[in-house]
Amino acid sequence: MQNKRSSLIIEQHVFPSPNPNIRMYLVTYLSAGLKVKGLLAEPNDQKYHDGFLYLRGGIKNVGMVRPARIGQFAAEGFIVFAPFYRGNRGGEGHEDFGGDDRADAYYGFDVLLEHPRVKNNVHIFGFSRGGIMALSTAVARPKAASVVTWGGVSDLALTYEEREDLRRMMKRVVGGSPAKFPERYKERTPLYQLEFMKSPVLIIHGVKDQNVSFEHALRLEKGLIAHEKQVETWYFPEYTHYFPPARNRRIVRDLCKWMKQHGRTC
8 A cells, every 4th residue: 555645545555557657546535524436547757747637427337437548648747536436446425426426526636636746737527427527626626727528418407308318317316307306407517607617618529429419518618608718619520429549549638738738727
């Protein structure tokens, strides 16, 4: 076990890394009193780097954090932390799709902020359902240097409307449908909190996306513009929720450059 890096970290064990230039650790950290698991990846050097909070999509084992993906971002010169979210991989509590589990992202941000090799900035990245987590974290943690949402959910009620296959799960974790409990869906939807956004936002979305429709990106862009926030969009008419591997790698490099160029200093 390695030395603790943050007051929030309870345990930290070496985790097998797919990249010899990246060190990885399985971390147990405190999130609103719960012991939650996550994966930490660091460039194998002694240099300072920006922090990168990676917020996964899906729920439970669907969309779980992949070491190779985390390693991609660490290889671009970031110290990356990716929460598994509560109730996963031995963590305490129950994941609830953008409800109380948002705290796992908030405290994950704090883990990076306390890291001794994070120089100034902590950026936030959310994929798919992670879009809700990323935008909510940027509001809750106004020190966030930048936010990128890729194929990200921005409106939970819209997800309920579009994804019949997710309705049973959403009724279970939210407590009912948007028609019955509109306030619960609104509370989990960051579109209603954009006035508090301080960070520049980059929206990446495939126009043919059927998992998280392009409408999510358009609503987010419209809301940010209405509140006069800094926003940039990279829309890809030819792609769905998943991009071809070569293009995916290129966009990873490009978005990492964007973060470093556009990010605010904490």
